[in-house]
Amino acid sequence: MTQTIEVPTGAASARIAGRLRDEILRGDLRPGDRIRQEEVAERFGASRLPVREALRILEAEGLTEHETHKGARVPRLSQHEVEVIYQMRERLEPLALAESIAALTDGDVARIEEVQQHIEADGDGIDVARFLELDREFHMATYSACAIDPLMSNVRRLWNSTQHYRRAFVALSGPGRMWVVNAEHRLILDAVERRDPVDAERYLSGHIRRTRIELAKHPEVFG
Amino acid sequence: MTQTIEVPTGAASARIAGRLRDEILRGDLRPGDRIRQEEVAERFGASRLPVREALRILEAEGLTEHETHKGARVPRLSQHEVEVIYQMRERLEPLALAESIAALTDGDVARIEEVQQHIEADGDGIDVARFLELDREFHMATYSACAIDPLMSNVRRLWNSTQHYRRAFVALSGPGRMWVVNAEHRLILDAVERRDPVDAERYLSGHIRRTRIELAKHPEVFG
DNA sequence: TGGCACACCATTGGATCCAATGTCGAGAGA
DNA sequence: TCTCTCGACATTGGATCCAATGGTGTGCCA
Numbered sequence: 108m109t110q111t112i113e114v115p116t117g118a119a120s121a122r123i124a125g126r127l128r129d130e131i132l133r134g135d136l137r138p139g140d141r142i143r144q145e146e147v148a149e150r151f152g153a154s155r156l157p158v159r160e161a162l163r164i165l166e167a168e169g170l171t172e173h174e175t176h177k178g179a180r181v182p183r184l185s186q187h188e189v190e191v192i193y194q195m196r197e198r199l200e201p202l203a204l205a206e207s208i209a210a211l212t213d214g215d216v217a218r219i220e221e222v223q224q225h226i227e228a229d230g231d232g233i234d235v236a237r238f239l240e241l242d243r244e245f246h247m248a249t250y251s252a253c254a255i256d257p258l259m260s261n262v263r264r265l266w267n268s269t270q271h272y273r274r275a276f277v278a279l280s281g282p283g284r285m286w287v288v289n290a291e292h293r294l295i296l297d298a299v300e301r302r303d304p305v306d307a308e309r310y311l312s313g314h315i316r317r318t319r320i321e322l323a324k325h326p327e328v329f330g
Numbered sequence: 331m332t333q334t335i336e337v338p339t340g341a342a343s344a345r346i347a348g349r350l351r352d353e354i355l356r357g358d359l360r361p362g363d364r365i366r367q368e369e370v371a372e373r374f375g376a377s378r379l380p381v382r383e384a385l386r387i388l389e390a391e392g393l394t395e396h397e398t399h400k401g402a403r404v405p406r407l408s409q410h411e412v413e414v415i416y417q418m419r420e421r422l423e424p425l426a427l428a429e430s431i432a433a434l435t436d437g438d439v440a441r442i443e444e445v446q447q448h449i450e451a452d453g454d455g456i457d458v459a460r461f462l463e464l465d466r467e468f469h470m471a472t473y474s475a476c477a478i479d480p481l482m483s484n485v486r487r488l489w490n491s492t493q494h495y496r497r498a499f500v501a502l503s504g505p506g507r508m509w510v511v512n513a514e515h516r517l518i519l520d521a522v523e524r525r526d527p528v529d530a531e532r533y534l535s536g537h538i539r540r541t542r543i544e545l546a547k548h549p550e551v552f553g
Numbered sequence: 554t555g556g557c558a559c560a561c562c563a564t565t566g567g568a569t570c571c572a573a574t575g576t577c578g579a580g581a582g583a
Numbered sequence: 584t585c586t587c588t589c590g591a592c593a594t595t596g597g598a599t600c601c602a603a604t605g606g607t608g609t610g611c612c613a
Contacts (some may be wrong), residue, residue, distance in 0.1 A: 118596095119596075119597075120596090153597080153598090154597060154598045154599075155598090156596085156597055156598070156599095157596080157597070175604085176603075176604045176605060177604090177605070177606095
């Protein structure tokens with residue numbers, strides 16, 4: 108007996124791009140890994156054509172790189188490149204937060220509080236994947252009322268392209284650092300609850316800056 | 331007599347994306363305009379397939395938008411979106427300049443000086459297209475020694491997605507404003523010649539901020 | 554035994570064909 | 584005369600086929 112699953116037709120390339128993106132972000136595909144069109148196509152039950160379009164999308168997002176007749180790879184970033192991306196985040200994300208903060212509903216803020224409590228409740232026992240997920244959720248939730256598409260897609264791109272290195276960093280730095288992150292999150296959250304854009308921007312950029320500085324102390328992440 | 335032009339094979343989608351990008355930046359294609367695959371394909375002497383890939387690339391760059399079974403369009407941006415993009419530039423471009431400034435050779439600086447002299451030499455008689463070109467050239471030349479790909483591609487994206495509105499703004503504001511721009515360029519250039527990153531960042535962000543404020547006074551640009 | 558050349562194979566690039574869907578206009582009924 | 588419905592057409596989405604290119608392995612020669 109077979110089961111027929113209804114799939115929204117006519118968006119295969121976007122769907123495939125999404126699933127490939129997830130695989131890269133989860134770490135199933137890592138910097139340097141080759142991506143073969145045929146293999147992806149049969150794994151997702153489509154022809155190579157929408158896969159090729161999906162790879163072009165990901166390429167423009169910086170999640171894959173492409174060489175003629177040689178195919179697609181997940182790009183490697185140098186330590187300096189990652190540090191500059193963190194500096195970009197340091198400057199752009201406070202803007203996203205400022206655009207969002209006044210429009211956040213009480214429900215939105217309660218949601219952010221909830222996410223932060225999950226991180227703290229898991230404590231030292233939290234695993235890397237779950238921490239990465241909740242940390243991203245925390246930050247994105249604070250930006251959730253920022254409706255500026257060019258800004259938000261940019262911020263997401265910056266997160267995505269450094270996900271691998273963030274994972275390696277969290278795995279290396281151990282749970283001790285997490286309590287620093289939690290303290291910094293608390294400062295941001297307080298400012299958000301007060302709807303204070305100046306404090307929120309300051310605490311957020313400081314949080315990202317300090318993370319960048321800590322990251323720079325672990326060059327083995329980029330080996 | 332026909333002339334055969336050697337074209338690097340195997341990069342049709344990139345080539346087509348480039349030419350379409352030029353058409354959008356030149357204003358041949360304007361916000362709201364539809365882009366039909368077939369028409370583009372025969373105009374560039376290719377099949378629809380590389381055109382489709384090219385459109386995906388441009389979509390991820392924010393230069394086109396896409397709806398299933400409805401096709402591609404050049405997106406319209408709201409005034410607020412354009413203003414936020416200028417705020418993003420205000421924060422990112424000083425970073426690019428700071429990364430570039432120490433590595434600029436004397437030849438690079440001479441080139442920047444030359445571009446600025448061209449703008450000033452044309453004076454009030456300069457036309458909109460030429461001013462846009464030289465202005466972009468000036469700024470990009472100051473970033474030319476910044477080798478951080480994620481940063482520079484981001485900066486280019488921000489310029490590209492607002493090119494149409496910049497053109498409309500320049501056309502409206504008349505040559506008077508150009509002398510303000512020139513004065514601000516001179517401040518930036520002096521700091522660059524002194525290789526002073528602090529002054530350079532300050533004058534550059536001020537330049538972009540003042541441009542954004544002037545632009546906000548012309549809501550008819552977004553009509 | 555080591556290095557180079559050549560041929561085969563794996564993989565990507567491009568074109569054409571067919572299917573699916575949205576749009577627009579004509580015609581009929583109220 | 585206005586509106587709704589239906590159908591033809593224009594356009595995009597997807598699959599398959601063929602061409603071009605790059606890598607790899609083997610065999611020959613020094």
